[in-house]
Amino acid sequence: MTKKRTVFFISDRTGITAETLGHSLLTQFDVELDLVTLPFIDNAERAHAAIAQIEQANVVSGERSLIFSTVIDSEVRSILRTADAVLFDFFETFIAPLERELELSSTHTVGRSHGVVDNSMYDIRIDAMNYALNHDDGVTTHHYTQADVILVGVSRSGKTPACIYLALQYGIYAANYPLTEEDLDEGRFPEALSQYRDKLYGLSIRPDRLEQIRGQRRPNSRYASPRQCQYEVARAEALFRKQRIPYINTTTMSIEEIATTILHERKLKRRLY
Amino acid sequence: MTKKRTVFFISDRTGITAETLGHSLLTQFDVELDLVTLPFIDNAERAHAAIAQIEQANVVSGERSLIFSTVIDSEVRSILRTADAVLFDFFETFIAPLERELELSSTHTVGRSHGVVDNSMYDIRIDAMNYALNHDDGVTTHHYTQADVILVGVSRSGKTPACIYLALQYGIYAANYPLTEEDLDEGRFPEALSQYRDKLYGLSIRPDRLEQIRGQRRPNSRYASPRQCQYEVARAEALFRKQRIPYINTTTMSIEEIATTILHERKLKRRLY
Numbered sequence: 001m002t003k004k005r006t007v008f009f010i011s012d013r014t015g016i017t018a019e020t021l022g023h024s025l026l027t028q029f030d031v032e033l034d035l036v037t038l039p040f041i042d043n044a045e046r047a048h049a050a051i052a053q054i055e056q057a058n059v060v061s062g063e064r065s066l067i068f069s070t071v072i073d074s075e076v077r078s079i080l081r082t083a084d085a086v087l088f089d090f091f092e093t094f095i096a097p098l099e100r101e102l103e104l105s106s107t108h109t110v111g112r113s114h115g116v117v118d119n120s121m122y123d124i125r126i127d128a129m130n131y132a133l134n135h136d137d138g139v140t141t142h143h144y145t146q147a148d149v150i151l152v153g154v155s156r157s158g159k160t161p162a163c164i165y166l167a168l169q170y171g172i173y174a175a176n177y178p179l180t181e182e183d184l185d186e187g188r189f190p191e192a193l194s195q196y197r198d199k200l201y202g203l204s205i206r207p208d209r210l211e212q213i214r215g216q217r218r219p220n221s222r223y224a225s226p227r228q229c230q231y232e233v234a235r236a237e238a239l240f241r242k243q244r245i246p247y248i249n250t251t252t253m254s255i256e257e258i259a260t261t262i263l264h265e266r267k268l269k270r271r272l273y
Numbered sequence: 274m275t276k277k278r279t280v281f282f283i284s285d286r287t288g289i290t291a292e293t294l295g296h297s298l299l300t301q302f303d304v305e306l307d308l309v310t311l312p313f314i315d316n317a318e319r320a321h322a323a324i325a326q327i328e329q330a331n332v333v334s335g336e337r338s339l340i341f342s343t344v345i346d347s348e349v350r351s352i353l354r355t356a357d358a359v360l361f362d363f364f365e366t367f368i369a370p371l372e373r374e375l376e377l378s379s380t381h382t383v384g385r386s387h388g389v390v391d392n393s394m395y396d397i398r399i400d401a402m403n404y405a406l407n408h409d410d411g412v413t414t415h416h417y418t419q420a421d422v423i424l425v426g427v428s429r430s431g432k433t434p435a436c437i438y439l440a441l442q443y444g445i446y447a448a449n450y451p452l453t454e455e456d457l458d459e460g461r462f463p464e465a466l467s468q469y470r471d472k473l474y475g476l477s478i479r480p481d482r483l484e485q486i487r488g489q490r491r492p493n494s495r496y497a498s499p500r501q502c503q504y505e506v507a508r509a510e511a512l513f514r515k516q517r518i519p520y521i522n523t524t525t526m527s528i529e530e531i532a533t534t535i536l537h538e539r540k541l542k543r544r545l546y
Contacts, residue, residue, distance in 0.1 A: 013529075013530065014529045014530055014532075014533040015533065016293075016442065016529055016533070017293050017294060017297050019546075020289075020290045020293055020294075021290065021294055021363065021367075023546075024290050024343060024363075024364075025363075025364070025367050025368060025371055026371075028345070028368065028371075028379035028380050028381065029371070029372075029375055029377050029379055029380070030377070030380065031375055031377060035546050039533050039537060040533075040534075040537070064374075066371075066374065070297060072301070086370070086374045088367055088370070088371075090294070090297075091297075091298070093366060093367075094298050094361055094366075095298060095301065097359075097361070098298055098299075098301075098302070098339075098361075101337075101339065101359045102302055102304060104302050104303070104304060106301035106302055107301050107302070107303065108301065119482070119485070122527065122528075123486075123489070125434070125528065126434060126486075129433070129434055129437070130433075133406070133409075133433070136406075160402070160403075160406070161398070161399060161402055161441075164402070164437060164441075165441070168434075168437075168438070168441075168528070169289065209392070212392070213396075213399075216396070216400075254395065255395075255398065255441070256286075256287045256289055257286065257287055259287075260287040260288065260289065260312050260313075261313075264312060264313070273292075273296075273308050
């Protein structure tokens with residue numbers, strides 16, 4: 001059994017920012033690591049418990065652990081500095097130059113980021129998410145007037161996760177409509193959609209990947225067959241081109257990339273920043 | 274009209290990491306800023322276009338802009354360094370010490386973080402999200418055996434967004450069940466739930482906040498009345514205590530905090546890191 005070095009993501013809130021930062025750096029190295037997130041480290045007692053855990057990991061792996069910290073509280077940070085570990089202290093690194101540039105002192109307040117939310121922001125996210133859920137998969141074509149964007153594409157081209165992510169991250173009202181065989185055969189959008197042409201955005205996907213995704217849900221079905229997937233994708237793309245609807249191929253994109261591409265290409269006005 | 278300083282979040286991928294990091298720093302200052310995200314800045318041409326936009330912002334505001342960059346490509350980064358702006362370069366700042374500590378060279382590869390995803394990771398997220406959507410609001414109580422956790426609480430206590438976030442961020446299979454008036458009156462969980470007691474986690478909320486949330490959906494209804502909200506919350510909490518189900522009060526928590534708290538308190542095994 002190989003002993004892997006341990007990486008700790010430490011935060012006084014959720015640790016999501018520390019993880020994101022750490023990942024974007026660590027994926028640059030071809031090395032196997034054990035990852036541990038310690039969220040809500042917001043007082044001295046928890047900081048000392050974290051130190052104990054880190055020192056134990058050092059013993060197990062025989063190497064100094066790495067720490068990516070987004071902790072804001074100065075007492076907790078000073079305790080973390082005592083760890084026998086390599087500390088990447090995000091706050092420490094950037095806050096002083098930022099204070100100099102802004103000619104302001106930081107408030108050293110925990111948790112304004114993912115923290116004590118103001119209700120209006122929470123309400124926007126939830127409202128946008130409910131909109132996405134209520135207008136998922138063409139279940140209702142009412143209220144399309146409210147939509148910031150309507151994603152269209154064949155079944156399993158990535159519409160639902162993109163809509164939900166647009167809601168959660170950006171507060172965008174995104175509906176989605178799965179192209180039916182009838183739409184594809186006839187080569188046109190249904191009435192309910194054509195009046196909102198300016199809001200449409202197409203998602204496409206490589207047929208072999210579509211086969212794979214559909215096959216996981218309904219193995220050996222006509223729905224997941226190479227022939228059907230090829231046909232649907234070809235017809236959908238032809239429809240997008242004919243109707244001059246912008247579209248992207250989602251095959252190698254993450255949910256974040258699909259959502260962000262739509263946001264920027266459609267120049268949607270985000271409600272959350 | 275006041276001239277606000279502009280902050281640019283620049284990335285060769287989605288810009289979400291740059292925004293998250295930048296926010297967590299900027300929320301420490303009591304200052305109004307214009308925020309601009311420039312995603313997908315992944316070649317020299319786009320980098321030069323970004324520079325032009327930054328210099329225009331400098332002219333408009335009369336102050337140097339701030340740049341938070343997570344760009345990995347070294348050519349793009351060297352172009353960004355020519356901007357008349359304050360550059361916070363995450364990659365530059367942390368990668369060299371990390372290379373020294375790991376005794377490895379970084380691969381300088383763009384986009385492994387939110388980037389070119391391996392399909393298995395995409396599939397886990399989508400699968401977990403579909404699970405959440407198919408087991409939302411008690412629509413089906415089948416397949417609870419598959420659930421990692423089942424959130425219970427009164428209507429509008431934050432169950433759905435928490436389930437979806439658990440799926441997207443952590444690959445957790447989370448179902449949710451809204452307590453009915455019958456459940457609350459009788460002070461017990463329905464049969465379908467009681468056999469999964471170990472998976473249950475309660476969400477509660479302050480009655481006045483519940484009133485507000487429900488009132489936005491159904492103003493002046495019995496559902497949103499102070500009396501009804503107080504009654505439901507009191508009965509739900511009594512039920513959690515009686516059945517020894519852990520629960521949290523979500524009133525002042527963000528979606529991320531609710532999800533992360535559940536993950537850690539229930540010691541759920543995440544499928545994504």
